[in-house]
Amino acid sequence: MTVSRADRAEGSAPIPHPPSIDRMAGWPALAPLIGRAGRPLVIEALRAWADAMRGALEVDDEQACARWCAARLAGLIQPSQRRVFNLTGTVLHTNLGRAQLAEEAIQAAVEAMRSPTTLEYDLTGGARGERDQHIAPWLLRLTGAEAATAVNNNAAAVLLALNALAEGREVIVSRGELIEIGGAFRIPDIMARAGCRLVEVGTTNRTHLRDYAAAIGPDTAAIMKVHPSNYAIAGFTKSVSAAELVPLAREKGLPLIEDLGSGTLVDLETWGLPHEPTAREAIEAGVDIVTFSGDKLLGGPQAGLIVGRKHLVGRIARNPMKRALRLDKVRLAALEATLRLYADPARLAERLPTIRALARPAAEILALAERVLPALAAALGPGAEVAIEPVRGQIGSGALPVDLLPSFALAIRSKGLDRLADAFRGLPIPVIGRIGAGKLYFDLRTLDDEAAFVGQLDKLGAA
Numbered sequence: 001m002t003v004s005r006a007d008r009a010e011g012s013a014p015i016p017h018p019p020s021i022d023r024m025a026g027w028p029a030l031a032p033l034i035g036r037a038g039r040p041l042v043i044e045a046l047r048a049w050a051d052a053m054r055g056a057l058e059v060d061d062e063q064a065c066a067r068w069c070a071a072r073l074a075g076l077i078q079p080s081q082r083r084v085f086n087l088t089g090t091v092l093h094t095n096l097g098r099a100q101l102a103e104e105a106i107q108a109a110v111e112a113m114r115s116p117t118t119l120e121y122d123l124t125g126g127a128r129g130e131r132d133q134h135i136a137p138w139l140l141r142l143t144g145a146e147a148a149t150a151v152n153n154n155a156a157a158v159l160l161a162l163n164a165l166a167e168g169r170e171v172i173v174s175r176g177e178l179i180e181i182g183g184a185f186r187i188p189d190i191m192a193r194a195g196c197r198l199v200e201v202g203t204t205n206r207t208h209l210r211d212y213a214a215a216i217g218p219d220t221a222a223i224m225k226v227h228p229s230n231y232a233i234a235g236f237t238k239s240v241s242a243a244e245l246v247p248l249a250r251e252k253g254l255p256l257i258e259d260l261g262s263g264t265l266v267d268l269e270t271w272g273l274p275h276e277p278t279a280r281e282a283i284e285a286g287v288d289i290v291t292f293s294g295d296k297l298l299g300g301p302q303a304g305l306i307v308g309r310k311h312l313v314g315r316i317a318r319n320p321m322k323r324a325l326r327l328d329k330v331r332l333a334a335l336e337a338t339l340r341l342y343a344d345p346a347r348l349a350e351r352l353p354t355i356r357a358l359a360r361p362a363a364e365i366l367a368l369a370e371r372v373l374p375a376l377a378a379a380l381g382p383g384a385e386v387a388i389e390p391v392r393g394q395i396g397s398g399a400l401p402v403d404l405l406p407s408f409a410l411a412i413r414s415k416g417l418d419r420l421a422d423a424f425r426g427l428p429i430p431v432i433g434r435i436g437a438g439k440l441y442f443d444l445r446t447l448d449d450e451a452a453f454v455g456q457l458d459k460l461g462a463a
């Protein structure tokens with residue numbers, strides 16, 4: 001407590017007088033917080049402290065003040081986007097950031113972040129270069145296409161391709177493929193934003209080649225196929241494959257565009273997974289423009305890849321919208337490094353986290369569950385029951401919409417499951433699971449840092 005000279009001079013009773021903000025900022029107990037948060041934020045917190053403690057003796061309590069300010073600034077000091085454990089059972093979880101990058105891609109991205117690069121610079125002549133040149137040769141090699149370019153994401157790739165090739169004109173799409181991917185990506189909306197008129201053919205469950213043929217008119221600019229990534233129609237169905245559409249498109253001189261969605265550069269059957277269409281298959285079938293995502297099955301950074309015929313990719317790359325949708329040097333570096341890994345498919349499962357997670361043998365996941373179970377049971381105490389259960393996970397992000405990845409989960413049965421799930425989300429590295437059938441499930445297919453997971457379980461009580 002300080003008593004100012006003025007108080008004494010007037011002879012009034014001494015009242016607690018808040019120490020000056022500047023003096024409080026000099027308290028040794030606040031030094032670590034100033035180190036972490038910077039002086040301006042701490043001054044702001046000290047003003048709030050002085051306000052909150054006005055008239056209270058505690059205002060002068062250095063330790064209490066430091067604790068109060070640290071708690072107040074905790075939300076600001078801690079990054080908003082944080083690392084989590086994705087134990088949801090969905091490998092490519094859009095809300096949790098989809099693909100984890102390979103170490104090679106991380107290194108390349110870090111290098112590009114730190115330094116000037118040859119982003120648009122040709123070292124041989126010292127002249128201006130093309131940013132797509134870093135990834136196009138790899139995409140040609142991996143897909144067999146004549147040309148390639150890349151943009152912000154696959155939604156942008158579809159938007160740009162449609163605008164460049166069909167603005168003001170008609171594009172024919174099967175009714176069975178008028179999909180919504182989530183996050184407001186609906187084919188009819190994208191079509192409208194691209195300035196194209198959608199011509200729907202067929203019915204929800206059945207579309208025939210003759211439906212496409214009958215819809216072609218003088219205003220038709222393209223035929224489009226969309227991979228129905230996130231749902232499957234079963235029963236009395238008929239769709240026309242891209243390969244079947246090629247002769248029709250050729251005969252009418254129309255570009256055939258295919259949005260593969262997830263799309264992959266390797267045959268997933270190599271790892272015992274069901275077949276997903278590859279970009280090479282689409283190109284070999286004769287599709288003129290193929291688009292797919294960088295951060296789904298491909299396992300790279302967020303990007304939209306466009307491969308196909310040279311003159312069409314050229315029109316797409318010259319479209320002014322390309323400038324607004326282009327990739328930055330960091331993602332291009334990560335994408336180039338990711339694509340380079342595909343040159344050695346035999347080692348992909350080792351080096352690319354997405355493939356590693358998808359190909360992880362169930363026996364390995366079971367062994368992991370057996371190792372982790374005792375620590376989890378001990379941390380939860382007698383109020384909860386933990387068991388290992390066989391579960392089925394998903395690839396996610398629109399690839400193969402059915403549960404098909406046989407895996408093992410730690411299943412917790414306990415009172416107050418929602419509160420328990422909250423507590424796991426409150427850990428230093430938040431753990432995200434899935435609640436179902438009265439249990440909290442942690443699918444361990446995607447647990448790669450066992451030590452960090454187990455190491456923080458003792459904080460569960462505090463969380």
Ligand SMILES: *Cc1c(COP(=O)(O)O)cnc(C)c1O
Nearest residue numbers: 153154155227229261262293398
């Ligand atoms: C995921 C997906 C998209 C959107 O791709 P983003 O890379 O998320 O923009 C578009 N079309 C299909 C068929 C998809 O599966």
